[in-house]
Amino acid sequence: AQSVTQLDSQVPVFEEAPVELRCNYSSSVSVYLFWYVQYPNQGLQLLLKYLSGSTLVKGINGFEAEFNKSQTSFHLRKPSVHISDTAEYFCAVTVPGTGFQKLVFGTGTRLLVSP
Amino acid sequence: EAGVVQSPRYKIIEKKQPVAFWCNPISGHNTLYWYRQNLGQGPELLIRYENEEAVDDSQLPKDRFSAERLKGVDSTLKIQPAELGDSAVYLCASSPGPVHDDTQYFGPGTRLTVL
Numbered sequence: 001a002q003s004v005t006q007l008d009s010q011v012p013v014f015e016e017a018p019v020e021l022r023c024n025y026s027s028s029v030s031v032y033l034f035w036y037v038q039y040p041n042q043g044l045q046l047l048l049k050y051l052s053g054s055t056l057v058k059g060i061n062g063f064e065a066e067f068n069k070s071q072t073s074f075h076l077r078k079p080s081v082h083i084s085d086t087a088e089y090f091c092a093v094t095v096p097g098t099g100f101q102k103l104v105f106g107t108g109t110r111l112l113v114s115p
Numbered sequence: 116e117a118g119v120v121q122s123p124r125y126k127i128i129e130k131k132q133p134v135a136f137w138c139n140p141i142s143g144h145n146t147l148y149w150y151r152q153n154l155g156q157g158p159e160l161l162i163r164y165e166n167e168e169a170v171d172d173s174q175l176p177k178d179r180f181s182a183e184r185l186k187g188v189d190s191t192l193k194i195q196p197a198e199l200g201d202s203a204v205y206l207c208a209s210s211p212g213p214v215h216d217d218t219q220y221f222g223p224g225t226r227l228t229v230l
Binding site: 043105 | 156157208218220221223224226
């Protein structure tokens, strides 16, 4: 069965600085990968997803992620963060063939952006 | 396009009381999911519907939890009786159906507090 590890529970960063949120997955087969963002008291919103093709995936709000099969990673990056990026970020994985229905989430990383 | 609607947004009850949550998915979405998100954790799937059929309820604690999706549109998740450990955010999500790109879209959730 697949699993997701988000290595950092919390990442503090200053406004306009770059940030990387780490995600590693475990699976014996090919996977689809997702990053969701959850703002306070809101549901999850899809930031980006990797299904196939280019390993560099661009999403909304200036975020991007790179799929690295050899390192089984899918780290999320943004070159310059804003205060409004403060939120919880979840990495998720599913296995093709099971449809998208079997999403397995990591425990989340809280991004704290300060002035 | 309206998103996934959930109500109530917040609910506080005494233990052993019943509680129900309601979800209206995005129009045209055949697949509906209920997740539970404990504090500091990622969402975990409770049940998945394809139209009105529950196709995956393996994680649903059936002794106290029940769900229904009459007519294959909106859905209700019920807990009876509630226990202290049921305090969590209950998220509803929907997706178009078992097609190639079947991204899940989440509602804002219902935050349940059991006293």
